Amino acid sequence: MDAIATYALRLGDDSLILGQRLGEWCGHAPALEVDLSLANVALDQVGQATHFLALAGEIEGKGRDGDKLAFHRDVMDFTNCLLVEQPNGDFAQTIARQFLFSHYQELLFAALMASKDARFAAIAAKAVKEVTYHATLASDWVVRLGDGTEESRARMVEGLEWMWRFADELFAMDDVDAAAFAAGVGVDKAALREPWDQRIDAVLADATLERPAARRPVLGGRSGRHSEHLGHLLSDMQFLQRAYPGATW
Amino acid sequence: MDAIATYALRLGDDSLILGQRLGEWCGHAPALEVDLSLANVALDQVGQATHFLALAGEIEGKGRDGDKLAFHRDVMDFTNCLLVEQPNGDFAQTIARQFLFSHYQELLFAALMASKDARFAAIAAKAVKEVTYHATLASDWVVRLGDGTEESRARMVEGLEWMWRFADELFAMDDVDAAAFAAGVGVDKAALREPWDQRIDAVLADATLERPAARRPVLGGRSGRHSEHLGHLLSDMQFLQRAYPGATW
Numbered sequence: 183m184d185a186i187a188t189y190a191l192r193l194g195d196d197s198l199i200l201g202q203r204l205g206e207w208c209g210h211a212p213a214l215e216v217d218l219s220l221a222n223v224a225l226d227q228v229g230q231a232t233h234f235l236a237l238a239g240e241i242e243g244k245g246r247d248g249d250k251l252a253f254h255r256d257v258m259d260f261t262n263c264l265l266v267e268q269p270n271g272d273f274a275q276t277i278a279r280q281f282l283f284s285h286y287q288e289l290l291f292a293a294l295m296a297s298k299d300a301r302f303a304a305i306a307a308k309a310v311k312e313v314t315y316h317a318t319l320a321s322d323w324v325v326r327l328g329d330g331t332e333e334s335r336a337r338m339v340e341g342l343e344w345m346w347r348f349a350d351e352l353f354a355m356d357d358v359d360a361a362a363f364a365a366g367v368g369v370d371k372a373a374l375r376e377p378w379d380q381r382i383d384a385v386l387a388d389a390t391l392e393r394p395a396a397r398r399p400v401l402g403g404r405s406g407r408h409s410e411h412l413g414h415l416l417s418d419m420q421f422l423q424r425a426y427p428g429a430t431w
Numbered sequence: 432m433d434a435i436a437t438y439a440l441r442l443g444d445d446s447l448i449l450g451q452r453l454g455e456w457c458g459h460a461p462a463l464e465v466d467l468s469l470a471n472v473a474l475d476q477v478g479q480a481t482h483f484l485a486l487a488g489e490i491e492g493k494g495r496d497g498d499k500l501a502f503h504r505d506v507m508d509f510t511n512c513l514l515v516e517q518p519n520g521d522f523a524q525t526i527a528r529q530f531l532f533s534h535y536q537e538l539l540f541a542a543l544m545a546s547k548d549a550r551f552a553a554i555a556a557k558a559v560k561e562v563t564y565h566a567t568l569a570s571d572w573v574v575r576l577g578d579g580t581e582e583s584r585a586r587m588v589e590g591l592e593w594m595w596r597f598a599d600e601l602f603a604m605d606d607v608d609a610a611a612f613a614a615g616v617g618v619d620k621a622a623l624r625e626p627w628d629q630r631i632d633a634v635l636a637d638a639t640l641e642r643p644a645a646r647r648p649v650l651g652g653r654s655g656r657h658s659e660h661l662g663h664l665l666s667d668m669q670f671l672q673r674a675y676p677g678a679t680w
Contacts, residue, residue: 201458208454208473209668212679213498214481221474224457225467232463249462273679327679334679419458430461430522430576430583 185361187241188261189368190302191251192358192404194234195262198252199412200283201227202419206270216273219319223280226312233305253423257413258406265348267403267412271341274334277323278341284317285381286352289374298366321385328389335391342394350399353378358404434610436490437510438617439551440500441607441653443483444511447501448661449532450476451668455519465522468568472529475561482554502672506662507655514597516652516661520590523583526572527590533566534630535601538623547615570634577638584640591643599648602627607653 183191204224211217235248265283270276291313294306327338353375355363362368386393402408422429432440453473460466484497495503514532519525540562543555576587602624604612611617635642651657671678 205457205470208457208470209451210671212671212675214477214484214501215498216679218474218477218481221454221457221470221477225470225474228463228467228470232467235463249464252463422459422461426461430465 183238183242185358186299186365186367187238188358189362190234190238190241192261194231194238194248194251195260196266196283196287197227197234198231199260199262199415200266200279201225201231202415203266203268203270203279204276207276212273220276223316223319226309226316230305230309230312233309237301237305249423253420254427257408257416260406260408260412260416261404262408262412263348263351264400264403264409265345265352267409267415268345268348269411271344272337274327274337275341275344277320277327278338278345280316281320281324281342281385282345282349282382283352284313284320285378286374287313288317289377289381290369290371293369293374297368302367317381321388324385324391325389328386328391338389339391342391346394347397347400351401351403354401354404356404432487432491434607435548435614435616436487437607438611439483439487439490441510443480443487443497443500444509445515445532445536446476446483447480448509448511448664449515449528450474450480451664452515452517452519452528453525456525461522469525472565472568475558475565479554479558479561482558486550486554498672502669503676506657506665509655509657509661509665510653511657511661512597512600513649513652513658514594514601516658516664517594517597518660520593521586523576523586524590524593526569526576527587527594529565530569530573530591530634531594531598531631532601533562533569534627535623536562537566538626538630539618539620542618542623546617551616566630570637573634573640574638577635577640587638588640591640595643596646596649600650600652603650603653605653 201224204220204227207217207220208224209217211220231252232248235251239246239248239251265279268275268279288310291306291310295303295310297303297306324338327334329335330338353371355370355372359368359371363370383393450473453469453476456466456469457473458466460469480501481497484500488495488497488500514528517524517528537559540555540559544552544559546552546555573587576583578584579587602620604619604621608617608620612619632642
């Protein structure tokens with residue numbers, strides 16, 4: 183795949199894997215309202231994934247459609263960031279992941295709307311409204327849990343501790359990102375870091391929480407070096423298509 | 432619970448259990464498009480459930496809210512019809528269940544919009560738009576699978592065979608239904624049978640499928656006599672709330 187196709191693939195993979203993770207909450211959330219809101223976020227993410235993956239397949243031009251890319255790639259060919267594949271854990275851990283990622287996604291899609299490639303710009307323009315809501319939802323929960331009971335606060339702190347080391351990867355620029363940016367198609371993700379930090383810090387202050395201590399960042403998702411968690415997710419997600427290729431019954 | 436509260440509970444239970452069942456497809460559907468559409472239907476159903484269950488709790492007046500009714504009742508206290516608790520099986524079986532139920536729900540909610548109780552009428556007015564779409568979606572799939580390959584047709588026939596014996600219960604009127612209808616709150620479900628039959632037959636004709644042979648109907652869901660399938664569904668759905676009552680972390 184060339185850089186622009188890979189760029190679309192990465193955007194699609196981030197949304198697809200996060201959507202799958204959130205879908206695991208379906209019917210297991212602690213309250214009906216939570217079940218509904220997580221399912222709504224999951225749906226938005228899978229919807230974004232279908233658009234970006236279809237675009238990746240179109241740019242690649244080898245006849246792979248979104249389903250082919252979602253269901254017939256091996257774990258090492260997935261290009262999602264490590265943050266989105268992290269396990270749900272408890273609700274606070276899920277919210278921590280969503281909080282860090284949705285603010286990134288909101289800044290990213292807002293910038294991507296200015297892409298010279300109208301296809302990227304159009305998907306971003308639709309998706310930015312969705313992820314703005316996700317960021318608000320997750321921020322509200324961070325405050326509610328962080329500034330809540332002793333138990334909920336402890337769990338929120340633990341959730342943020344878990345997810346924090348995967349934040350740096352969101353803003354890392356490699357050759358693909360640089361090429362997409364140079365072509366006027368992609369976003370300078372490094373420039374998103376400062377506004378992201380400001381947003382995160384403001385919410386954490388509201389939640390009376392400390393920003394987790396800096397950690398050695400964990401990278402590698404973009405080049406296919408994933409945690410074991412992704413393998414389990416994919417074997418679950420891809421089972422039906424792998425067992426019965428192309429079947430829809 | 433009095434008849435009107437029970438009537439709301441039944442409507443809520445039908446939607447809740449169907450929503451949970453459909454949620455089991457999350458991330459396991461045969462294609463991204465299917466995953467999205469089943470998840471959308473699941474969301475609509477759980478949304479309807481939250482409204483009807485909250486109303487049931489309100490009419491009961493004993494301080495039980497929708498979450499309490501969803502997560503803290505035993506299997507024998509669930510009043511859903513047996514159709515919605517049937518296992519997903521393959522995609523064709525899921526579609527068969529959805530097809531029979533959504534056409535019923537569409538006719539039911541269209542009639543319920545005329546309820547003298549404005550609360551029932553309001554929920555029905557919102558929900559009827561949702562279930563009209565579900566009925567169309569399911570009908571399209573019945574035709575696509577029924578009039579498709581030999582394999583998809585055989586599976587669609589099997590799916591309809593499985594679900595057919597649970598259709599009569601949808602239209603059965605017991606004391607609760609009669610009381611709700613007499614009070615001008617509920618619907619005469621028996622009167623929905625004929626238009627339902629016409630709709631089902633028209634779609635089956637399009638799908639080049641025969642109507643399954645009449646069976647001895649299986650009843651009992653409304654009075655808590657459920658299949659073993661519901662117990663498994665509830666233990667899964669209620670685990671978190673039972674283990675950690677009231678927790679949202």
